[in-house]
Amino acid sequence: PPTPKIFHGRESELNELVDLLLHSPARITILGPGGIGKTSLATTALHHPEILARYTDRYFVSCESAASHEDLVAIIASHVGVAPTQNTSKRILHHLCHCPPSILLLDNLETCWEPLGSRGQVEQFLGQLTDIPQLALMVTMRGAERPRSVRWTRPFLPPLEPLSDDAARKTFADITDEELGDIEVRELLEVTDNVPLAVSLVASMATFEGYETVLLRWKEEKTTLFSGGADKRSNLDLSIRISLSSPRMLGSPGAHLLLSLLSLLPDGISDADLLQSDFPIADMGRSKATLLRTSLAYLDHDRCLRVLAPIREYIRNYHPPPSSLSRPLRQHF
Known part of the structure; x- marks a missing residue:
């Protein structure tokens, strides 16, 4: 794919990624939640002048349709x-x-690594690929967990975070031709939590519908406002649904309950409150770990467990917490 034409706020990550790729053998994972810009970062690195000079061949392989090890091998072939x-x-x-x-x-x-039935074979094949000294391996994955069979290049790239306020504003300005003041732009960006996919979608909508209409629709429709696209790169709801239906989430019912609880807490919840509460969630520790591993939740600077605004609104809209959860939450706080 071509290099992204709009790319703000990832300069330090790009420089670090390029530096890692220039030192053989490079084995790199780019992690983070859906819509955070993993593919854009990787693609931009592939087109970097120093990478073009260093590597003769560059292969971009989309694994979205690979449901198994056999599918992965066929697509790479x-x-x-x-x-x-x-x-x-x-x-x-x-x-x-x-x-x-x-x-x-x-x-x-x-897509093919998540299912436990194919994970071992996928990891074994990755290990074989990394035995090739002149081959740099770069992988993008939802979540915060790396395949274990590979000696990944250190230092690890940390999972991607939302854009800075400045980068989100620049991204918004590059997409929309709507003349908006700082307050109006800030109001629109607040609904995105600076997630790149959400920023792009809200900017495109503001171009065609105007600031006031988009804000009004957001208040009424929440994330369904961004569900018009055909794939996960243009449909925020679909991107979130993919994360929720991952084998790691399906194997942890408590994680779904904890996520629904977090949808009511924009400022998140501390470990102390989780431990002292009387929430009817079995295996709270495992549930929290699952949300972190899948990047459906994250720890903020105060170590509180939080959920990004687009995910939070999606859960409140489609999977609100049952009264057995919301009642003890109100009692606790």
Whole structure:
């Protein structure tokens, strides 16, 4: 894909990523919640002048349709020019072993890595890819968890966070032609929590519908306002649904309950309040860990467990907490 034309607020992450890629052997994961800009960062790095000079071949492989190890192998084979056979994975490894310095970017690898039934094979194949010295491996994944079978390059890139206020404003200004004052822009950006996908969507809507209409629709429709796109890169609701339906979340009913509870707490909740409360959530520690591992929640600077505004509003709209949760919450606070 071409380099993103609008790219603000990721300069330090980009510089760090490029620096890691220039030092062989590079094995890098870009982590974070859906819509946070993982693919944009990785794609921008692929087009960086120093990367173009360092690597002869650059392969961008979207793993969105790969539901298994076999699917992953088939998709990679089609991108690197290897015909499918009974030993496709071996042929891929042989082909890449005899290539000049190359980068293989596996975008949205969590699709085939998440299911426990295929995780072992996927991790084994990743390990085999990283045995190729002239191949740089770059992976983007939802969540905050890296595959374990790979010796990832250190220092690790931390999971991506929302944009700064300044970067969000610049992104908004590059997309919309609506002349808005600082207060109006700030009001619109507040509903996005500076998540890049949400910023892009609200800016596009402001261009066509105007500031007042978008704000009014947000108050009435919440995240359904951003559900018109056909895929997760243009549909915020769909992006959130994908995260909620991941095997890690499906295997932790308590995580869904905790997330619904957090949807009522814009400022989050501390560990002390979680421990002292009487919330009917089984295995609270595991539930919290699951939300952190999937990047559906995060720890703020005060170590409070919080949820980004777009996710919070989606949960309140579609999965509000039952009275068995909201009642003890009101009693506790």
